[in-house]
Amino acid sequence: MAWLGLLLTLYLLKLWLGMREPFRHFSRGAMDISLLRIGLTLALAILLPVALAYVHRHVQAIPRLPINTLPHLLALLLLGAVTTGLGLYLLAQRLKLAEPSTEVSEHRNNWQKNLMPRELFIHLESHILANRRHREIPNRIYQKFEPSLCQEGGSEKGTFGGRTLVETQPILSEIAYGSGFRAVRIVTSVLGQTLLAVGALSLIGLSADLARVAHQPALLIGLIMPGMLLIFGAVLSRMGNAFWAEMQFRSLLLELSVEGTYTESKLSTGTGIYDSTRSENTVVRSTITPWFLVSDLLTSTFAISGNMNLEQERHILSLGKADDALDAVLGELEEFFASRQTIAGVNEVDLQSASQIYQMNEQTRALAAQPTSLALAAEQASGLLARTEEEQGTTT
Template sequence: MAYDFGSQTLGIKNPFKKEGLFKAVAGVLVALLGIFTLIQVASELKADKVVGWAYVIIGFYLLISGVRHTSVGFIQLFRYFVGRSVPTSLAENKSPSEQESAKYERNALQYDAKTLYSMMMGRKNTTFTEPVGFLGRFVHSIFPKLTFLPHPLRMMAQEIAGMVINYLTGIVSFLIVFFIVTAGLAGETAALFAMPIVGTLLLLYLVISWSSAARAIQRTSQTVLKSSGGASFGVIIAASIMIPIVAGVYLDEWLIVSDNTQQIFTEASGIFNAWANLGLLTIATLVVLAAVLPLLFARMANASPQTEVSEYRENMQESVHPNEVFINIENIVLANRRYKEMPNRIYREFDPKLIEQSDGKGSFNGQLLIETQPALAEEENNSKQDNKKTILSTIGQIAFVISAIAFYYLGQNIISAIGAFDSWKLATTNSNLTFFLQALSSALFTLFAWLTFKSAAKILDAASHLFWGEMHFTSLLMHLNTEGTYTESKLSTGMSIHDSTRSENTVVRSSITPWIITTRIKTSIFATSGMKNLEQPRYIMSMAKNDQELDSIVDEIKSFLKEREAIAAITNERDLSNASQIHQINQQSRAFEPNVNVDAKLSFDEDEQAAGYLRNEAAQESVEKDANK
């Protein structure tokens, strides 16, 4: 969104300073580890080129990862550029002065004018959608108030719940395979390598599910809840039972394993197993839950899903042109509701339609849907959960540093495995093979440890960014529907034959039926760092009555109608003086003449009656001429 500078700021400060500081420190530590690795390249290249180039790859990865993480942290520490056009509008903003900003925020709109009108008329909130899929319904049934959170938080809760369920499913599956193998149901051949293979597949499945959850949580702009099903649970359990048994039956028939090979595989399967990595996954799962759930529960406790509005309906008979009513409402009444003189956000333009009929009669109607400039809700943003957010950010960055250390040791173990493999190729003895399998087992352990901590760090980092970035705003949302009829009539004053000043006015008598609906809404947006810091979807969290604001609006409209003037009069001293002089001249021209027969003169009243008669005759003749034509 464009940076529209104004001396009157909206009071929005950078919410990511603490998180950025922790990220910068963690990134520097990882970058230093990468530099330390690169320093060893020269000496290792002289000894062994393969090992030397392995150190180059490890060092560059750690250095690039650390520098990138540090740069993200510094960006979060930089000045937070917030113009006067933030946050994003609820629907397309049709205000003539804000078309440039409306163009930038078009892809981040959560609602449209029809939806907002439906929400106000129906006293409902379409933000709170029904969960999709088995897992979504399961989680929302356990935590009912989760329904009343913004979509990013609901998605995060679903993904973490899915991660936990996948973990439990994997553990149950692994235990089933372990029971089948130890009970001898899988046969002798399958029992040699069933547990290492199943353990590896299980760890891959869990790590992939964790990575998928982290990516889903990071997509804060996603405004639709995705389906979270539970069909995979039954498939995994069934596969855990059937595959070892079926494989054991056929492998015993097809493969004949020698005693020497059986001894080697027995030692290898004892060396590598998934229990250690599953233990790390268990610890990581508990840490994620302990860091995220307190903040999530606190956010659910603060949810107040009100859907109330204030409305005003009345029929008024006033001598005013309908267009003047619309102009007064738009240019005065609603302009008085601006926050820090920011233009109101117009979601449905006030396009009054006058339908003229015969004999000076007609009807009119017009609609308007506006939102005042959202103001930062200080009481909502001054959260008491900053300490918990700080702990969450700290744990996330610690997990990031641990994942970097695990990657460093992964490189070391891969180098050791390569050396053991070379030794085995030179001398294919059982001891060299066992040594190679041990090195490979260590490499697999550190590989899954690295992936585990990396995924946990991503999940914690994404959750931390969500909680730090949520901002709350409050604003007035108003819908006005005005309908009615009008009749034109003429009002003339100063029509006496002796009057020198005359005023003729066309008076419009209007029957106005306004229907005004207002509500004080609280909205939530998830800010980010960078150019699109507040160009994100904004969610309506609650709609509260605001009778006092509505009464103030109605009073201003009625005050305008009462102060209307139907008769044009002289309003300045110079015109009044000129009219007085003309009146004096007329008086002198009708001066009394004593020689005239008094009986022949008409009285003042008779004079006026005669003038009225003449005017009526002239009007009658005009009507007859029009009829003859």
């Protein structure tokens, strides 16, 4: 029974040793527990005592252990129960804060607009999506907006389409922990660090005895207790660290899918005989079918030590509606459509420039007309003088 207790203690320590890295299970899944492994474990638990009894009675007597393994097994069960209890309490309290949901704000429509499809894509990417940035940090583009434009029948008509998936910069969100959760989390971390310290000191004391006396099985088996303290100290410390290291973020996730067709036609204005300004445009009539999906994203990650402390994968906890963000995007698109011009117009700057040119032309014509007026006055004066002299000669 002492040997069975020793083997059981070593096997349980091996299992707990694999639990000292909780972050590995977040990224790679839980423990590798399969039906084959469970069957082997049960078979080993049943056949091992029978095999030891058979060897002890019929082959060779198994020597007695110089120590009692019952305290080791009881200590392991106690530490395992404490560790499991603390972990389950923290997990249960954390699960109470979880509110998973999969809601999105959706908008589908059919627009008839006079604009080139590429202009719509440029405005969506360089203005609509860029305006969603947080603190001027670029958005996280998971699927780049690479629109496709397919022309049919020359260049007069065609189809277009594009899709993008963008997330804004995540913003840190506080987690509303309860007082009980905070207290147990502190106890878990303190207990884990204490076990590590006690285990290290015990190991140092035994190492001095092993250096003086060689080939002592009792001392070698005595290393189980310090190893047990170190293993459970590491498990408790890293388990508490997992609950300390969680960080939640909120961000805006936008998925946009655009499809449609377009046709081109010529439009000319100002072709009359008295018109001084002429405009000729190629008008593109686009039928646009957009599909907007906007969601308020709640994600969680676990910080680690080192220069890659926040470079771990984030886990999506919930998706919420973002009606305000969707309304803002649609409002900006409506402003863009309203600002589009089909016919080239004249703005206030053009009118002011034309007025200045007109005034300059008026002054130039006035200056050009001044010499003609002086010559006419001179001719009139000379004619009057000639008539006066004729009248005087006739009188004489």
